[in-house]
Amino acid sequence: MQADSAAAAPALRYRDEGEDYATLAASIDRAARRLLGCGLGRQERVAVYLDKRPETVHALFGASRAGGVFVPVNPLLKAEQVAHILRDCNVRILVTSADRLSALSPVLAGCPDLHTVLLLGRELSQEPGDAEVGHVRVDAWDVAPEHDGLRRHRVIDTDMAAILYTSGSTGRPKGVVLSHRNMVAGAQSVATYLENRPEDRLLAVLPFSFDYGLSQLTTAFHTGAQTVLLNYLLPRDVIRAVERYGITGLAAVPPLWIQLARLEWPEAARATLRYLTNSGGAMPKETLAALRERLPGTDCYLMYGLTEAFRSTYLPPEELDRRPGSMGRAIPNAEIQVVREDGTPCAPGEPGELVHRGALVAMGYWNDPERTAGRFRPAPGQPSGVPLPEVAVWSGDTVRMDEDGFLYFVGRRDEMIKTSGYRVSPNEVEEAVYATGLVAEAAALGVEHPDLGQAIVLAALPQAPGLSEDDLLNALRPHLPGFMLPAHVGLRTEPLPRNANGKIDRKALAEDFGDLFREGVPA
Structure with missing residues (x-):
């Protein structure tokens, strides 16, 4: 859409290089053809195990455009953890780098569904396609697709688009399945309450395997804004990037905000940063106070979300002083209910379980009906005449809601x-x-x-x-x-x-x- 209406607008920046929306769309289309040329079937999984760089974005969205399903793998994971993901969701194609493949080589024998690895940043010693690691064909990512005429697989908005692996509280990571509708609805909702606009520049500091990190891409692309990719080593690198690129929106988790709140912010960084967001845990009050003091012209959005429903609540900046400690109210196009164990609604101020219903509710956990049945259950309060019950996410989190619909976190069940x-x-x-x-x-x-x-x-x-x-x-x-x-x-x-x-x-x-x-x- 942006490639048609705003082709020359900046879309992606990495270090000193940038892509406008027309170039980005062409790169994604080329990636889709590359994957189809490797035999990618409809709804088959493509894992991307890379740090943040343009090719990572091309591969993720290229898999989706081809009619496949992308699986972003956190670049910090080690070989055995990566192998679990590859096995668990039957990945067919892996996009990675030569050094990462070297670390993975000993475990690939345990990934029987994987048939192709596409490598970035390396000249293969063999002819393309001739190299192998065990049963897996190794080829170069940066080669022209062999068959330009291959048709993309047809998908609709309720089909799978991505699988995100969450660490979970116990056991192996579980794959949360997202549909195309989930991703579009999430981008629309977030862009609405953050009031994102084409002139925004969002800094991507979180991994794309984290739904909160992936949201920086989807929200920017929905709005026509620019995303700046950053692989930072030190918290000060984040502030330098805000200053260098004129960042207007910054998302982070509490441990990073705690570190950023202790650092000095130069005037140039303070001048452009329109808003910051927090999710992935409660931001300490002292950290929030320090950030507001250092960034007086920046709006602070406190948010709550879970990968199974992407995002649930946000606290508007104008409510920070009026409702200290609140996790906010329901985001656009979502309903948040607070219910007792029997599913009946709690009274204002009464603690109960947070239940999220709406278009952002994911499709369940990949290949795990037991855990899916425990978390994805019929939404409470549905009309009895509806034959097929709507499924909601029962979060396991205990919250209370005031009379104005603002929620306050009490604790997580586990x-x-x-x-x-x-x-x-x-x-x-x-x-x-x-x-x-x-x-x-x-x-x-x-x-x-x-x-x-x-x-x-x-x-x-x-x-x-x-x-x-x-x-x-x-x-x-x-x-x-x-x-x-x-x-x-x-x-x-x-x-x-x-x-x-x-x-x-x-x-x-x-x-x-x-x-x-x-x-x-x-x-």
Whole structure:
């Protein structure tokens, strides 16, 4: 669409190179023909295992244009994790680089459905198509398609478009299946409440395997805005990119915002940044306050989402002071319900499970009917005369809704801590810890305890050296009841571990503390 109406408008930028919408459309079309020439069948999966670069975008959207399904693989994943994804959704074609293929070679034998690997940035020593790794044909990405006349497979908006793998709280990552309708509806909804416009320049810092990161592309393309691709090493690189490229929109997760809030922002960066967004966890109040002080001309959007429904709520910037701690209200074209265990609606202020219905609800988990049935269930409150029930996402998150429709997060079902008969939200403990001003990063979690059921354990990175466990607990005592005080504080000298999407890796922390209270070790 943009290639027809705004062909010369800037679409994609990477370092010093750029593509307008006409060039981008031609590159995507060429990628589609390349994949079809490799025998891509209708709705077959194409995995893309690369860092952020133009070819990554071409391959993802080229697979979709060809009538296939794209599977973005986080570039931080290791060989065994990548192999799980390739096996799990029966990937047929993999687009990657030579160095990444070298790391993957030992595990490709366990991926029997994979028949072709297309490599970027390498001159093959053999004739194209002659190289092999085990049973897999290896070819170059940057060659002319052998058959320009190949027709794209016909798909409609309810067909699969992508599979995104989420780390999940336990076990292997699961693939969330998105339709073309899901992706278009999500882009339209986000662009509406962020008021995106063609002159916007969005900085893509999050991985495209993360729905929040992929959204930077889809929202920009829907609006006719420009996306700037960034593979950053340090938080300061993000600020430099905002300044260099005149970025107007920036999306990040709480651990990155915590770091960015501690840095100085030059005037040139402050002058262009129209808005920032947060998802992937609650932004600490102190971090939000610091960002608003450093970026007084920038609107801050706090959002809540889950990969199974892409995005659910947003808090308009003008409500930040009126509704502190709120996760906002339903995004356009979505309905958010708060229900009891029997599916009946909760009263205002009554905690219940968040249920999301509408066009953004995904198609389920790939090849996993059991987990799909547990999360994707009939929407509550449907008219009894409708023969086929509408499916909604039952989030597992406990929230409460005020009389104006604004929601407040209480806790996640699989993260809520049950200690001494009380249910404790890790988020509430973490907010109190950040409020002390003594720590830069914090994560509260429940660890098995012989007497308490679970004990609250806190992992924290001090703001400055010399902080002791007693210092932190003494600072918390005036603000938390006894049952919410951590039974153990693990002070770190390095940042807390991250998962592939940049969020704090609570599973890894739980493993670190798993034996803390066993065999009679006292709290």
